[in-house]
Amino acid sequence: MRKNTLGSLIWLRIARFTHQSNLLSNDFLKQFGITAAQFDVLNQVSTYQPITQGQLATKVTVSEGGISRMLTRLEQEGYIQRKQDWKTKWITLTKKGDCKMHEVFEHQLTFQTSILSECLTEDEQKTLYKLMTKLQKHTEIKLEK
Amino acid sequence: MRKNTLGSLIWLRIARFTHQSNLLSNDFLKQFGITAAQFDVLNQVSTYQPITQGQLATKVTVSEGGISRMLTRLEQEGYIQRKQDWKTKWITLTKKGDCKMHEVFEHQLTFQTSILSECLTEDEQKTLYKLMTKLQKHTEIKLEK
DNA sequence: AATTATCACTTGACTAGTTAACTGAAAGAG
DNA sequence: CTCTTTCAGTTAACTAGTCAAGTGATAATT
Known part of the structure; x- marks a missing residue:
């Protein structure tokens, strides 16, 4: 007992970083009225649209059930729309969703980039x-x- | 738009890894009847007991509310106990919780360690x-x- | 043509987390 | 010796995710 390996220490550092950086991200994105998870999904939709729910689930590494719920929320907010091609649903950004991404994307990118470059060199x-x-x-x- | 920086790519890789490795961990720990989040908390308790809820929240980087709920679940399962020293509650492992950690710790360590060493050298x-x-x-x- | 299988998506019951508002005893102020 | 502050912990309402069972229309089988 009580003898951690290098591997387990790395694991812990990564887990803590992810959790903390998520809090920072959510805090930052609050001004735009979206969460980090929502940004992630909207970003993927904007890149690959039109895309099916299944493909989207794979892209964001979330279960089918998870993406279904998330899209319900995003649809309610009016950011995306589902167009049913009887059997599969094709997801696209609405005008509102597209505007939101244009508004947020650069800021979020800058935010993430600066945290990294504040403590690590390019190399x-x-x-x-x-x-x-x-x-x-x-x-x-x-x-x- | 659409011009990702090195920083944002790192961010994404880390997020995806964390999510996926959590699924793997949960899947692995299922045989012991606990989740990765529960292992994390039990591990901290076992290391620092007796510890207050507030200190524990800091250790696992979770909010006060979050740790309160988690401990309620762990208490219901009989893994930990809360001893109230009027104002603060001191958390310790029960016999059952201690046995569980002895049962699981080495396996979880080996599991994490091997995933790392399967794809990265020591250096x-x-x-x-x-x-x-x-x-x-x-x-x-x-x-x- | 009637029946069954398939397949994308949804939903129910759950864990795990957040923030913000709420408890309730102890300690300090008057 | 009351009255208020303080502070750890709880709780309500929410997002975000899991798995597994359910839905429903089309495609395939008999």
């Missing part, structure tokens, strides 16, 4: 990106099995 | 740990303001 960021990509792709594969 | 892990520590401490400070 360190490149290294971190490489390592995290390796790690994330690995878990992605493990998850599929 | 890469050291680098990743250093970078993530820097990053996490930075957001921690930002959050306090």
